[in-house]
Amino acid sequence: MSVLLIEAFYGGSHKQLMDLLQEELQDDCVLCTLPAKKWHWKARTAALYFMQTVPASTNYRILFASSVLNLAELAALRPDLGKLKKVLYFHENQLAYPVQKCQERDFQYGYNQILSWFMPEHKLAHLEKVIGAKRNGDAYQLEDLSGQQKSRALMKNSNAQCESGLCEAQPGLYTTQHEGLPSPLTAPARSNQSEASESTNPCQEEDKQHLTFNLSDILSGKDYQQRPLHVAWPHRWEHDKDPETFFKVLMKLKEKDLPFHVSVLGEAFTEIPDIFSEAKKALGSSVLHWGYLPSKDDYFQALCMADVVISTAKHEFFGVAMVEAVYCGCYPLCPKALVYPEIFPAEYLYSTPEQLFKRLQNFCKRPDIVRKHLYKGETAGFSWAALGGKFRSLLAAEPREDL
Structure with a gap:
């Protein structure tokens, strides 16, 4: 010892x-x-x-x-x-x-x-x-x-x-x-991640929805090409992750009748910002999953099903959730600030919420753009x-x- x-x-x-x-x-x-x-x-x-x-x-x-x-x-x-x-x-x-x-x-x-x-x-x-x-x-x-x-x-x-x-x-x-991310060479396809948090949170229990999709079916055939853009937000439900900006952008997409699905993941604690309950109601059928997933397999499956992963954080030293999502094949969109420019190439960064909206607007119209995209950054150094x-x-x- x-x-x-x-x-x-x-x-x-x-x-x-x-x-x-x-x-x-x-x-x-x-x-x-x-x-x-x-x-x-x-x-x-x-x-x-x-x-x-x-x-x-x-x-x-x-x-x-x-x-x-x-x-x-x-x-x-x-x-x-x-x-x-x-x-x-x-x-x-x-x-x-x-x-x-x-x-x-x-x-x-x-x-x-x-x-x-x-x-x-x-x-x-x-x-x-x-x-x-x-x-x-x-x-x-x-x-x-x-x-x-x-x-x-x-x-x-x-x-x-x-x-x-x-x-x-x-x-x-x-x-x-x-965080201790495993080597991409030792984990299953598109799911090369470290342990997700295993703690549970009673504040989210009633909102928890379990995924029932067959991943191999979703990732092949016409369904994969034609389904709406799937956006993931895998962060703690707290103010420093700026969920208000994220949901405002999604509401704007909704107002323009742009098709998309969203999975709001991450852990919540005693105090949950009001915007989460408001956004869930407003987004309605666009919500594919809502709430913390204590099972790492379910969590990685949700990331593997997503097309785009977004951060709107106001404070970030590294951002393990974003790197995990990239390992799972997501296209990252991050603020051009904090630690992100040190990790992600310039094409994955945005400067304003309006820029984020425009990127997502284009992806909603052409989801095949991100589904065919190969990530241009380096992630092996974080394994x-x-x-x-x-x-x-x-x-x-x-x-x-x-x-």
């Missing part, structure tokens, strides 16, 4: 990553979690809980946690854990996270992140000596294995993003959100086959006294 995995919000992509790491590390790790409920309370109090519940051990070498945990508090409350090498994984940036209502931002959550990844001056100097980094203003130039120089921005810029790939596990540097070795190296490194 040399690796201590801590997850204060054990659900969704957080659970997905921790389960994958535990599976890969097997007997070499211990996993401590809290349920994926009441996120704000977990961010405030998880350190106190884990201080009492994480078993003491002299075998721990590395502590791996997501940024929901206030790592600085836990290190102060448990000096034995404070001595470990620490890897902090950021699923979002609370300093730039969209505020749902016009009110003053609760700075506590961003402050927790600052405390957890702050790198003091003496460690900045040490970083340069240990890993050969050269400082350039508020950024470092790190030499990767291929000898190329890549800029790694430090947290002094609240909008700093880490490039695709894992950053060196030093305090103060991002570790990017690459577990590509990233697994980096994670293993990250979690196999020996601790150092100066950390």
Whole structure:
């Protein structure tokens, strides 16, 4: 048990990553979690809980946690854990996270992140000596294995993003959100995905509809060519994913009598934006599926049946749902902002809701355009086959006294 995995919000992509790491590390790790409920309370109090519940051990070498945990508090409350090498994984940036209502931002959550990844001056100097980094203003130039120089921005810029790939596990540097997607060569056709979240949500139970289509029949013959465009939206039902913009575009398509089907997937929590119930009623027969699918097979089947996958997110560090959908053969349409330009070629990006509408309008008229399209981006780099070795190296490194 040399690796201590801590997850204060054990659900969704957080659970997905921790389960994958535990599976890969097997007997070499211990996993401590809290349920994926009441996120704000977990961010405030998880350190106190884990201080009492994480078993003491002299075998721990590395502590791996997501940024929901206030790592600085836990290190102060448990000096034995404070001595470990620490890897902090950021699923979002609370300093730039969209505020749902016009009110003053609760700075506590961003402050927790600052405390957890702050790198003091003496460690900045040490970083340069240990890993050969050269400082350039508020950024470092790190030499990767291929000898190329890549800029790694430090947290002094609240909008700093880490490039695709894992950053060196030093305090103060991002570790990017690459969920454990399997290699496209090892999974069934058009369904090369990692584990979907297995948690259920009672708020969506009554709206859940199960798919009854035969996939092989749908993907062949005249039915496939003539059926309406199928649009998928596989995101959490929360304000930062901007469902209002998505549904406004669909309503506009509906008003123009353009044929399409829509599958609204993703997980909901206690508070569901009103737009979901309003949109379901307004979209009527255009709705093919509505609600969270706890079965990964059903979820991937739904993505395989879709033609286009859309993001309208206001905040995104990576967007595993979009990459999963592309693996399943969907044509992606994403904002020309956030992390998306780093992942998707320009032809899959839109700048305004009007541009998104025009693209979908054309696809509704000619769905064969997207059904014949071959994705032009690269996805192999996000597979577990590509990233697994980096994670293993990250979690196999020996601790150092100066950390």
